[in-house]
Amino acid sequence: MSGPQHDPSLYTHRDTVPITRALISVSDKRGLAELVQGLATSGVEIVSTGSTAKAIADAGVAVTEVSSVTGFPESLDGRVKTLHPGVHAGILADLRLESHRTQLADLGIRPFDLVVVNLYPFRETVASGAEPDAVIEQIDIGGPALVRASAKNFANVAIVVSPNRYDDIIASLAEGGTRLDVRRTLAAEAFAHTASYDGAVAGWFAEQLAAADPGAFPAPAPDAFDGPGAHRSFPETLAVSAELSSTLRYGENSHQQAAIYTSPDGHGIAQATQLHGKEMSYNNYVDGDAAVRAAYDFAEPAVAIIKHANPCGIAVAAPNAPDAIASAHARAHACDPVSAFGGVIAANRPVTLAMAESVKDIFTEVLIAPAFESDAFELLKTKKNLRLLTLPEGYRREDTELRQISGGFLAQTVDRFDELDRSRWTLVAGDAADETMLDDLEFAWKACRSVKSNAILLASHGASVGVGMGQVNRVDSCHLAVSRAGDRARGSVAASDAFFPFADGLEVLLEAGVAAVVQPGGSVRDEEVIAAAQKAGVAMYFTGERHFFH
Incomplete structure (x- = not known):
């Protein structure tokens, strides 16, 4: 569906737009009193809704209820307030066009120069653990419509979605109004705001769908550790949104720019x-x-x-x-x-x-x-x-992690040890390890996850003693781990993030005196590797899962 045709010859230029009429509807009421008092002092007419109108009146500022503009009462428990031509025509009218100004006059609708809107607290409601019906009530409909309409019409309207911008608006009153470059910047912030909001809603719905039918995507058989991972429901569209925290001095290298x-x-x-x-x-x-x-x-x-x-x-x-x-x-x-x-x-x-x-x-x-x-x-x-x-209270990793690649993103569930159960490990060589050695093997297996592949980690008494990381073959990682451990390698235990493709890597560890090994298993040469451990009299366990970290 195409939009209206554009004829540049019909437009008149507008740079600074005086603020004479504002529509305000906010959930986050920080700084609201100071904003409306500043607007009122400059003679700005304020139109508002529901609890925002009450807060404005409580601040001692005259306010017009939106129902007086629409001629229609707020209804359906507040679900319908601003969805009306009397509001949206006043926001969307392009006052650079004589035809739009004429139509507003014929309809008896006055334009808005400033719209201040922030949206229902959807994320906060989800985080509180509220029931789905309560979460759904915090999906804002009228708010995003106001924000998007105002941002589209930034040539004529300043849209503010954050209390952090209130001081800028107050300052603009003394300058005769908002400048075009400021309104364009505010519009960009507004679209980012609604995109982030819709992304949060879409993500919540995806989680609800996955939770509603967890059996729809069955996990593979327990021994399929080197094949596809456990399936989950990923959204058809991935909305990635975040807020600029700060720019950094530079990126990975001094010639790269960076931000967080x-x-x-x-x-x-x-x-x-x-x-x-x-x-x-x-x-x-x-x-x-x-x-x-x-x-x-x-x-x-x-x-x-x-x-x-x-x-x-x-x-x-x-x-x-x-x-x-x-x-x-x-x-x-x-x-x-x-x-x-x-x-x-x-x-x-x-x-x-x-x-x-x-x-x-x-x-x-x-x-x-x-x-x-x-x-x-x-x-x-x-x-x-x-x-x-x-760290913030309740530190946690997201359930899904993203990595950017050229042209898109990769998404995967996070690799972590929520339910490590070493009783499910399989002893494939040597005598069973005692509890002390099993504790060290479990420690090494967890610690190995943090090492870049190919990863080998030697440990003793709950501490790493040698780490081999990031090598392009497992033998070199074994040599590196043993070299760094030195004499501490003898009697230590070893963990490998993936299987040994040949016995040569394991033999490096055995020659250094490693006493036990934990690894995923799954190589076509597992029997060769098991035989080497058996010959050395060293316990070796298969976990049935790997922990690559690229």
Whole structure:
């Protein structure tokens, strides 16, 4: 369906548009009183709806109810208020056209110069755990229509969707009205606002559909670990929306520009609060996210130290340690102190003074935790460049993660250990490991997930002792892990993120004295690999799942 024909010769130019009449309907009433008082002082007529009109009147400002404009009462419990030609014609009229001005006069409709609208609290209602019927009532209909209509007609109307813009509107009154460049900017913000809102609604509906019939997409058989993953319902259209948080000094390299955007309902590092230190960089955020995810893979007190998105060390607290998080940090740092220089640290417990005393003498870019004990914070503040961040309460990863590729996006469910059950592992070689060794194997298996593929991680007593990462073949990763572990390799356990395609990689570990191995299995040469472990008398477990991390 095509729109009206455009004839440039019929238009007259409008740059600054005086504000004489405003329509205001907001759910978020922050700053509303100050805005309407400023408008009223400049003689602006204000039209409003429902609770917004009451709030304006309570602020001592004269207001016209929208029903007086439409000649129709608000109805259906407020579902119908502004959906009327008396409102929308006043917003959509292009006053650069004489024909539009004539039609408004013939219809007895007055135009609006300013529309201030923000939408029903849909996301907040979903986050509160409300029942579906209550969530549906927070799907705004009239609001997005007002916003989109005003934004389309930015040549004549200023549309404001955020209280953060109220001061700009008040300032424009003293300048004689809103400038065209300002109205264009506000229109862009408005369309982004409605796109984000509709994306949240679409995402909620997709979740509801998936939950309504979870059996419609059955998971594969338990032994199909190297084939397709468990299926889920993905929306036909993916709406990706986020709000600009800040621009960054540069991107991955100094010649690249960068910015950080935050998801409105996110609870991750993008929403972290920086308490101290230099401005966060693009690479700081990338490494910080990897560190936080690695630390939060564990329920026990844990610390991860990351460099270039790979772990230099990961550890959980030693049993009966007097200061659990300090113990976890010391053990993680001991894995590879050289690489930890200039690293990013994440802890899944508040940072204590004992941990702070260890960190202060190590050059560290970023330290992220749920909180800092007061004396620990005071000590770390003496390191002026050290960035200290606290995670938002209830840190969590999104269920689905996206990766941009040229021309589109990849989407997948997040790889995590919600229900790790080692009783489902299969012992394929050697004698069964005792509980202590099984604990180390489980730790190594979890920690290995954080390592870029091909990944090999050696561990002992709940701490990594050698990490081989990012190699193009598994043998090189095994050599790297053994080399970094040195003498600590003997008696350690090993985890591999994917199967050993040949016995050669495993043989590198066995020659170094590794005492037990956990890996997915699934190679066409599994029997060859099992035989090598059997010959060495080393326990080897198959998990039936892999944890590639590209």
